[in-house]
Amino acid sequence: MRRVRFEVNGGPEVLFVEDVAAPAPGPGELLVRVDAVGVTLPVVRKVREGSGPYPLGGELAGTVTEIGEGVTAFAPGDRVTGLCFSHGYADIAVLHEAMASHIPDHASAVEAVALVRSGLVARGAYEAARPLPGESVLVTAAASAVGQIALQLAKAGGASRVVAAVSSPEKADFVREMGADEVAVYGDESWGEPVDIVLDGVGGDLLTPAVKALAPGGRLVAFSSGGGTVQAYDLLVGAKSVIGFQMALIARNQPELYAAWRDELWDLHRAGTIRAAVHAELPLEEAARAHELIDSRRNLGKVVLVTGTA
Incomplete structure (x- = not known):
């Protein structure tokens, strides 16, 4: 072999x-x-x-x-x-x-690897933010395998405004197809109006503008392996929060929840609500x-x- x-x-x-x-x-x-x-x-x-x-x-x-x-x-x-x-x-x-x-019978092997693990990370990160109906969401690395599913889940979950943050303007059409209402590009002076939730799959130097993009009381969910540092003062002045999320802990410690999220993803895929x-x-x-x-x-x-x- x-x-x-x-x-x-x-x-x-x-x-x-x-x-x-x-x-x-x-x-x-x-x-x-x-x-x-x-x-x-x-x-x-x-x-x-x-x-x-x-x-x-x-x-x-x-x-x-x-x-x-x-x-x-x-x-x-x-x-x-x-x-x-x-x-x-x-x-x-x-x-x-x-x-x-x-x-499931309705999915191919390629669809399975494109949906399940990336979709579970997106689903878990979004859940970790404790979203409320009508809140706004920004997703970094929005054109990635996880990011594009996170956009769709936020839209399906009732977000009032979904913003895709990407590395280049050439990705704008793609992320809009995946559900983004607005597009921000790394390095831009502003990422638009502040949001309630940031799902960050990049880390590193991008953490500072990601925290800045939060509205007062907003939550940033960090699920990237890219590291990075957040200044405590930047959180204090806006009563903002940073939440770490790791899918391995869910898979290991909450297998029933892991399975429920996976089944939910397949149901959404079968219904055409999300695609990978x-x-x-x-x-x-x-x-x-x-x-x-x-x-x-x-x-x-x-x-x-x-x-x-x-």
Whole structure:
């Protein structure tokens, strides 16, 4: 089987395809023939900043071919999606049963990796803000896989005004299609009228203007791995709040809520209320190009690797 390997040989990171033996499922694990892999910013950052070699994990979707001892919720032939912590950029991968879920008949493997994990992060971040009907919402990284779903969820949730903050004006048409009423560009002196909620998927230097964009009493939900610092005084003068959100804690500590949000996303997708935009479907051999698309902020929606094994 093929899988993508990451190594650093005293220079830039290298992603290349190698032929290896297929893994075997252990207790509580599923062996999955992979059809699609969702490329995520945390994995891209890990490759850019790491020393390697180590497995490239992430979101994947495919068909169960074998189950390990103790697996009860899945059987060979089931279509599944889930988060892989070992080698996910591959023709065949191992998923733990607890991290897997069934793909409904109305969705493809590509739609599954574009919707589920990104949608869960968007859903959870929005919920963490405790939105009230009629409040206004601003989403940073609004053209990203998570951001474009967050725009749609805010609109469907009754937000009076949805603002998309993006890195370039060229993304304006896309985010408006995803539900944005207004568009702000990083570096602009003003992002428009203040908002009640900011969902921030960027972090770093963008935290300061994001806090500034909040109305008095507003809440910023930080769910990015980009770090950054907020000045306490900037919060104090406007009675503003910053809330940290991490999906892994929900998945680990509140599995029922995690499952309920996932089912809700599928229902909204089936009804046509939300869709998961896909920027590109690339073969495994072009994993480096997929990473570059995300690292350069040129993607409009999800970037997906496809294996061609289906």
